[in-house]
Amino acid sequence: MRTPDVKALVSAVGVLVVVAAAALVWHNLPTPTDLYGPFEVRGRAGEAVQGRAISATVTSVRIAPRVNSVQAAGNWVVIDTTLEAIRSTELPRADLVAGPNTYAASDRFSLDTLGDEISPGIAQRGSWVFDVAPALVEAGSSAPLLLRIWAGSDILDSRLVIDIPADDPRIARTEDVDLAERTESAR
Amino acid sequence: MMRISARWQRNLIGVVVVACVVAAYTVIDFGPSWSAYRNTQTPQLVVPAGESGTADGQTWRLESIRHQNRSPYSFGPPLPDGTVLTVIVVDWSGTPLPGLCTAVLTDGERRWDAERVGGFSPIPTEGMKSLCDAPGRIQFGFVLPSDAVPTALDVTHDDEITVRLLL
Numbered sequence: 001m002r003t004p005d006v007k008a009l010v011s012a013v014g015v016l017v018v019v020a021a022a023a024l025v026w027h028n029l030p031t032p033t034d035l036y037g038p039f040e041v042r043g044r045a046g047e048a049v050q051g052r053a054i055s056a057t058v059t060s061v062r063i064a065p066r067v068n069s070v071q072a073a074g075n076w077v078v079i080d081t082t083l084e085a086i087r088s089t090e091l092p093r094a095d096l097v098a099g100p101n102t103y104a105a106s107d108r109f110s111l112d113t114l115g116d117e118i119s120p121g122i123a124q125r126g127s128w129v130f131d132v133a134p135a136l137v138e139a140g141s142s143a144p145l146l147l148r149i150w151a152g153s154d155i156l157d158s159r160l161v162i163d164i165p166a167d168d169p170r171i172a173r174t175e176d177v178d179l180a181e182r183t184e185s186a187r
Numbered sequence: 188m189m190r191i192s193a194r195w196q197r198n199l200i201g202v203v204v205v206a207c208v209v210a211a212y213t214v215i216d217f218g219p220s221w222s223a224y225r226n227t228q229t230p231q232l233v234v235p236a237g238e239s240g241t242a243d244g245q246t247w248r249l250e251s252i253r254h255q256n257r258s259p260y261s262f263g264p265p266l267p268d269g270t271v272l273t274v275i276v277v278d279w280s281g282t283p284l285p286g287l288c289t290a291v292l293t294d295g296e297r298r299w300d301a302e303r304v305g306g307f308s309p310i311p312t313e314g315m316k317s318l319c320d321a322p323g324r325i326q327f328g329f330v331l332p333s334d335a336v337p338t339a340l341d342v343t344h345d346d347e348i349t350v351r352l353l354l
Contacts, residue, residue, distance in 0.1 A: 088291075089300035120297035121332035122267055186269030186332035 038150060038159035045147075045170055051158030053090050053151035054118065057082045058162050058170070059125075061145070063137050066176040067129060070108060075137050077103075077130045078177050079147055079164070085118045090151035092118055094128045098136040099143035106131050112179045126182035139173060142166050223347060230341065230351035240350065245281035249340065249352040250324065252276075256333070259309040266330065272307050273329045275340055276315065277352065279322045286344035288319035290327040292337045299335075301327040 043049030045058040062078040065071060083092055092114065096103045105115065106129045114126040128147065136143050145164040150157065164171070191199070232247070234240035239248035252275045258266050266272060273292065290301040302308040304317065308328030311317050315324045319342060331337065340352045 087296070088298035117300065119299050119330065121335060122270060122330070184267035184270075186267060186334075 036155045038154035038157055040161045041158050042161050042163065045162060045164045045168055049160045049162055050086065051150075051160050053086055053088075053157065054092055054149065054160070055084045055086060056092075056149050056160050056162065058147060058164060061164055061168070061171045062174060062177045063171065064174045064177045068109060068179055069176060072131045074131055074133045076106075076177065077132050077137055077145065078179070079128045079130070079145075081114060081126065081128060081147075081149075083114060083118050083124045083126075083149075084122070085120045085151075087120060089117050089119045091115075092149055092151055093154075094147060094149045096128070096130040096132065097146035097148065098130075098132050101133065101136065103130045103132055105129060109179055112181055114182060116182065122184050122186050124182060124184045127179055129179070223345075226347035227343075228348075230348040232350045234350060234352045236353045239278075240352075242350070243281075245279065245284070245322075245350070247342070247350045247352060248278045249354070250276040250278045252354060258307055260307075266307060269333055270330050271333045273331055273337065274309060275327050275329070277319075277325050277327065277340070277342065279319065279325060279342075281322050283321045284344050284349065286347070288342065288344050288349075290319065290325075291341045291343060292327075292329045292331065293339050293341060294335055294337050295339075297335070298341075299329050299331055299337075301329055306330075 039051075041049060041051045045061070048055055048057045050056075058079055058081050060080045062076075062080070064076050064078070067076045067078060077096060077098075079096070094105050094114070096105075105113065107113075107115075109129055112126065114124065114128050116124070118124045135141070137145070144166055147162040147164060148159055149162070150159040232240050232242040232245075234247055234249070236249075239246055241247075252273065255272050255274070256266070258264070258272070275290075275292070277290075292299045292301070306328065307330055308317060308326065311326045315326050317326055319325045319327075327340070329337075338354055340354065341348045342350050342352070
């Protein structure tokens, strides 16, 4: 009877382990959003939340069917925010996560709303406006709102994620909101 | 003295060859991007205050700098509270450079982009222009917090700092 070739056996097992490990890695590769996605900086409404490029404070939230007498498809969510750039002039962007949905900021009132460039040392106060499905923001809804703000492209950069709980006292519900003009001032 | 076996000699040569190939690939593939990034951090030319500087056939000189605490226009919004408008004129001679040209004012820590068309920059006078797409006398306007002390003006092309003019 032949004795088993131990060296060959070890080689075969080694190859099997390497191939199995490669297959495991191949089926668990990170997605592009894992590789290039933003770094979230979390905070809550009412507090200053600061990332690499910008700082933001949500001061109040107003929910209404009309803004400046313009009817929403759903309900308008107006989020009053103070923004400031940290080190260089930046172009802020925002979206709103409400329940399972993500909403881009409306450009219906773009002359008055946030979204223009911000500069270091000069605070910009204004509002983001979102048109949101009524069921997600009606009184008694438990879905929290998440305002996400970033500068330019959020690839491999920080993104502010500001939690606005459904029962936050800063949330007010009215029939019509008059948007205030965007203002700037140095601290 | 211990001798390396022929097999390990071959392995060593293989490792060195692979390392060289990987290094060459890295330099060729990432070199231009790294260089472009470095140029966004380090100026290609630094011109001391009150002097002119030349590099690659381009000559740069900071002609004037002035500060004003009100908008140059009788219409439109006033300057934001607590800010000043800094207007800088740069004299550039030479040939046009490729890329999107703009200017950034810095205090060493913070950086402010030049006002865009329609911003607070005054309307340029005769012989002066507000865009740095080509050589000439170019006027840049910046809105800064009144307590900011700028130290240098960077002229950039595609975000790469072409010249740093110290104030």
